[in-house]
Amino acid sequence: MKSGKNLLLGLGSLIFALLLIGPRAQANAKLPKAYQGTWYGYAYANRVNHVKTYYVIQLKITNNQLDYNFLKTTKPDLSGLVWQWGERTRVTYSKNYRKHKQLGYHFDASAFNSLDVNKMQLSQVKVAGQNETRLKFWGGGGFPVSAFRQPVNSGDWAWGDDYEDMIPTDE
Secondary structure, eight states: OHHEEEEEEEEHHHHHHHHHHTEEEEOOOOOOOTTTTEEEEEEEEEETTTTEEEEEEEEESSOOOOEEEEEEEETTOOOEEEEEEEEEEOOOEEEEOOOOGGGEEEEEEGGGGGGOOOOOEEEEEEEEEEEEEEEEEEEESOEEEESSOOOOOGGGGOOOOGGOOOOTOOO
């Protein structure tokens, strides 16, 4: 009799746990084409040997992979970017609904957990008077960062210098 209660209690706990994680367990959702491709996030600028140098994060997003590249240039229009280092990791996506039923995506890329960003959503913003599509990233305690289809030189959208030293596979 007691083992029957324990079995029933265990089965009830398992069903409750599955119901609790069920809506979030939409792992391996197919990422729409609008999210895929190359995106650029302005990191920061500083002087190196009396020359102003600009740093940019380049993200290449596919349905199952995320490339994170750190680039630099001395040109204020962010042309002539030169690759510094990069990382590549496998990634899975799940749908994530925000306020007002706006669809976004939660992504799991274990190599990028230290960046404290794990959600993304498309939105429209004004950049230099033009409407631009941005890919907004945010996560647990992190502040949101933005990426655009072309590099945007603006402190309004700067990621900050902490992204330079944050090689994704470092712990």
